[in-house]
Amino acid sequence: MRWLALALAALAVILSVSIGFMLANPGRIPLVGMDEPESTMTTADVLAHPGLTRVGPHAFRALVVARQYGFTPATLGVPVGSRVDFYVTSADVTHGFEIPGGNVNVEVFPGYVAHVYATFRKLGTYRTVCDQYCGIGHQAMLGNLAVLTETAYAASLRTTQVASPLVDGAAVFASNCASCHQASGQGVVGVFPPLAGSLGDYTKVAGGRVVLAHVLVDGLSGSIRVNGATYDGAMPAWGASLSDRQIADVIQYVTTAWGNRAKNPPGFAAITSAEIASARRPALTAAAVHAERAKLPQQ
Ligand code: HEC
């Protein structure tokens, strides 16, 4: 029985040191989370409905899908003081889901839902990162969670469908797209296609703006050639996590930034929220969008 006594003593020391640290440094522990292994949420639930739902005055449920190389939704926003229960699964390989600065840190496997929760007591923006090496784009696998005042949270709900504080295209791009396509729009050769210098392929041809809207709403997968290099990855679908307005704004941004404006035909009009709303129906697979893209007239 001596080992038991030793183990209990060790546990008591660890607990008192860590609780003591928390009490002594309340501001240093911005969030306190716990692993909660039992979960009734199924992989199919999470894959079908990624997003953030308010389930109580100070309680949210976040269903998050990890895939090479990003999280859906990539951007979350909650009012300060909220407890968020995260249910995270993987659509492909083993990933991690970690919020640095707290103790939210779980491994995420395909076919399994990891459940972890945290209470966000301090205003600010937290990074969500994948801490398991999952392939060449691993270090770009980032998201964020904004902890807002109640007023800012309410305002974010009025401007967007999801609890996100973003309003303009450049901000939508920085939070959701730059991790793969890079802030410069140059992408990563062979992995993430550039958006700089190439979107004229869509804007110059008849039907191109609808296909571009479908790429954002429904995703894109299958081999493509962009600026002389081949890509065969998966562009995530944004229809569930971004509003019509956010998608229209980010398209406006990517079709005009980095010198792309000059590639558009004269008089090219920005894609509107209404066009995005109609591009949502019917829902397409990423492979079907690839087939549409392949049928566009060549420039
Ligand atoms: C997780 C990485 C990732 C993120 C995040 C991402 N993309 Fe992509 N995107 C890709 C990949 C990979 C492709 C190419 C897919 C293929 O090979 O079929 C792509 C393709 C595209 C294309 C089509 C390019 C072409 O020439 O056909 C556009 C437009 C695009 N992305 C815009 C965006 C925008 C806007 C966002 C943010 C809302 C975004 N992407 C976020 C990975 C990503």
Ligand SMILES: [Cu+2]
């Ligand atoms: Cu990963």
